[in-house]
Amino acid sequence: MTFSASEPGAATGTSGPPVVEVRNLVKRYPAHTAVDDVSFDIARGETFALLGPNGAGKSTTIEILEGYRDRSSGEVRVLGIDPQKGDLAWKAQLGIVLQSSAEAAHVTVREQVEQFAAYYPHPRDVDEVIAAVGLTEKSKTRIGKLSGGQRRRVDVALGVIGRPQLLFLDEPTTGFDPEARRHFWELIRTLKAEGTTILLTTHYLDEAAQLADRVAVIARGKLVEIGPVDTIGGTEARIPVVRWRDETGLREHHTSEPAAFVATLSARTGSEPRDLEVIRPSLEDIYLGLVSAAVALGEDETEATGAAHV
Numbered sequence: 001m002t003f004s005a006s007e008p009g010a011a012t013g014t015s016g017p018p019v020v021e022v023r024n025l026v027k028r029y030p031a032h033t034a035v036d037d038v039s040f041d042i043a044r045g046e047t048f049a050l051l052g053p054n055g056a057g058k059s060t061t062i063e064i065l066e067g068y069r070d071r072s073s074g075e076v077r078v079l080g081i082d083p084q085k086g087d088l089a090w091k092a093q094l095g096i097v098l099q100s101s102a103e104a105a106h107v108t109v110r111e112q113v114e115q116f117a118a119y120y121p122h123p124r125d126v127d128e129v130i131a132a133v134g135l136t137e138k139s140k141t142r143i144g145k146l147s148g149g150q151r152r153r154v155d156v157a158l159g160v161i162g163r164p165q166l167l168f169l170d171e172p173t174t175g176f177d178p179e180a181r182r183h184f185w186e187l188i189r190t191l192k193a194e195g196t197t198i199l200l201t202t203h204y205l206d207e208a209a210q211l212a213d214r215v216a217v218i219a220r221g222k223l224v225e226i227g228p229v230d231t232i233g234g235t236e237a238r239i240p241v242v243r244w245r246d247e248t249g250l251r252e253h254h255t256s257e258p259a260a261f262v263a264t265l266s267a268r269t270g271s272e273p274r275d276l277e278v279i280r281p282s283l284e285d286i287y288l289g290l291v292s293a294a295v296a297l298g299e300d301e302t303e304a305t306g307a308a309h310v
């Protein structure tokens with residue numbers, strides 16, 4: 001599944017100034033700081049995943065970048081513009097898939113996508129987009145009659161129809177079945193190959209590992225870690241684990257040379273170790289380690305601050 005060749009508005013390469021620049025971003029609510037001194041850049045053509053537990057501040061950050069929410073302090077530039085001052089021409093370069101959206105239930109999939117296409121100067125072909133999200137057979141169905149996952153695909157179609165330079169995807173595949181998720185990944189790879197810059201939030205760590213060039217982990221509004229998918233968390237967090245069973249029970253050993261360790265183990269026991277596994281930490285394992293350390297640190301700080309006020 002591919003889109004036709006790029007037209008005006010498509011970005012190319014990863015050079016030039018960052019598409020997104022965030023410096024010391026803070027969003028305060030009366031009783032709560034939702035985003036606390038967060039800074040990052042996203043380069044042109046990059047796919048960047050913002051990860052974090054429920055309530056970490058991901059949607060708030062994205063909504064500030066989209067111009068839907070004002071910040072309390074800090075500097076933000078999206079395609080060179082402060083989102084609080086973004087005009088219609090600026091908005092037309094963005095593609096937005098919100099966490100939840102309310103499409104008109106009484107119109108068909110095709111009518112809805114066509115209507116959105118008319119808002120943009122260089123829209124993609126309506127039927128191509130409907131096909132890319134796997135809804136060709138449902139194109140004449142009223143949106144109110146679609147399943148939750150199918151409606152989510154309409155959201156994605158509406159997000160990409162305007163040929164955006166920068167695409168925001170806030171938990172885009174929630175409710176997708178596994179096959180639809182794979183199709184969606186293909187669609188994102190096609191957009192990426194065309195040079196689209198993508199900011200993604202997801203709770204599916206395999207999705208982030210598949211799609212993202214870099215990830216940022218936030219917890220309690222603070223940036224915990226940022227870096228390429230294959231190095232985030234540092235080398236320590238990536239050391240493989242060899243697991244096997246012997247007469248004393250389940251054993252495990254962390255080593256950066258698992259093959260050599262398994263060879264020694266086999267030679268020592270004189271046979272194949274029972275239930276042998278070599279496990280390389282996944283992005284999910286690394287993410288969970290980072291978040292639990294950050295949450296524990298936050299709780300310590302809260303206790304210390306509370307104690308200081310006693």
Ligand SMILES: Nc1ncnc2c1ncn2[C@@H]1O[C@H](COP(=O)(O)OP(=O)(O)OP(=O)(O)O)[C@@H](O)[C@H]1O
Pocket residue numbers: 029032033034052053054055056057058059060061
């Ligand atoms: N309008 C608001 N008024 C007060 N607090 C808010 C408001 N909107 C969000 N918050 C709070 O800000 C924090 C961050 O919320 P946000 O929606 O950004 O989290 P998230 O990381 O996107 O979470 P999720 O993964 O559940 O979508 C939460 O504690 C939330 O309750």
